[in-house]
Amino acid sequence: MQPIEERLELVRFKVDKTPHIRVNSEACKDCDTTACVYVCPAGLFELLGGEMHFSYEHCFECGTCYVACDRKAIEWNYPRGGWGVSFRAS
């Protein structure tokens, strides 16, 4: 299996200083589905020691995480215009 990091290296991201997505990890504490961990196509959610960790830098801005989250723990928005992911070859 190819590590997701290798795949993400192929993609151009213009990373803004402030995150465009916020995760209320309090709400994740007793979540037993942790859907976001599985559905995110960039593998940006990780449950470490019972705490949800999320990094926004390599986000595809697809929206899958907030649709999958049944706790409504994800405050989702687009990055500023021109920032974030820019596909070139897809």
Add this chain to the structure above:
Amino acid sequence: MTTGQQFDAIVVGAGPAGSSAALAMARAGLRVALIERGEYAGAKNVSGAALYAPGLLAELLPNYWEEAPVERFLTRRVISLLGQESALSIDFRTDHFAQPPYNGFTILRPKFDRWLADKAQQAGASLITSTVVDDVLYERDQVAGVLCRREQGELYAPVVIAADGANSFLAKKAGLQGEFKAGEMTLGIKEVLRLDAHTIEERFNLTNDQGVATEYVGFATGNVKGGAFLYTNRDTLSIGLVTQIASLAQQRVKPYELLDRFKQHPAVAPLVRDSVPIEYSAHMIPEGGWAMLPKLSRGGLLVVGDAAGFVFAAGIFLEGMNFAIASGLAAAATAQEAHSQGDFSTASMARYRQQLEKSFVLQDLKRFRRAPAFLNNERLLHMYPELLCQAAENVFRSDGRPRRKLGRTIYSTMRGKVALRTLLRDGWQAARALFF
């Protein structure tokens, strides 16, 4: 008329829906703003991508395929049922699809969308990139403009077209669309693989600029509901999966791991051998069909393309761009009509839906309204492809033992695996969803 009005029409989103609408309205002489959050049109966009019914755009752009960034003309369509280690396929090809206006061609969205948005701009539309629209503006109860995320971001026009794609926050903010459910949205992921044109033509049995689109169902997505695709471009392949979001979460598997497994399937691996990945991408698809359609308009606002959920997904079909273009053009016609009458009321905007009802956009979605539920059938996606592959294997197996007649071979493959009643019920469901 609105005070502070700057444009005759504002289009949010420069995908195929928005750029088509902007192009048509600019050609009709309207002052159009086309607003896109990406640094260029196409920067955020992902499709397979097979653009079907390409003739739809030819009225505005005659013979555009001669100059547009088109990859290959699709003359070959393959449907492949995957078992764990085998595949049973239908392979169709015809030169009838090799003549203009063509039946479909493969494109790459960052190139094609940029080209199409440029066409809208050349026709006179103001293309404003790197700009996010955060909200719609109202005058009394009617939509009268948009709010861009920048200083003095208010832009006014008597008609706004929401072409902002699958997430459509505009349709939600305007109260036309509710919250999405994970069972009606799918995630599409894709890889573009570099492979030289000559090898592609040899390997896929193609001549010149002809191409093939293959859809896979069955083991393609493991136990997850969905399917896979492999399309040929000029000197790349597009390979990817579409997976239902609820099902991914339920099965607790990551989409890119499924993609890795798919690429290693014995029916797929030889096709992608020696290719080099050059980009990986992902995008959401509204696949709920007829049942999840939002309200399509209100005073001063029209919703088009993915924002309106206009995707025709039925296993062997995955079409959204042609629906986006057709709905964008219908919205442009409605906006023009509204301008000529000076009427942007709810009633005036409702003409848009009437127009779509006459076109394939709403007719196909309605006619195939049972397809989404049918595709949700676990057996259909996973058990039947496997069983059919096993049946084929038993039919073709030549092992020096006396052969039974085909009916018996197939019957014994199926026996004990699926009850006749279930089989009949599923057959009936399939017939109603797709055939009659």
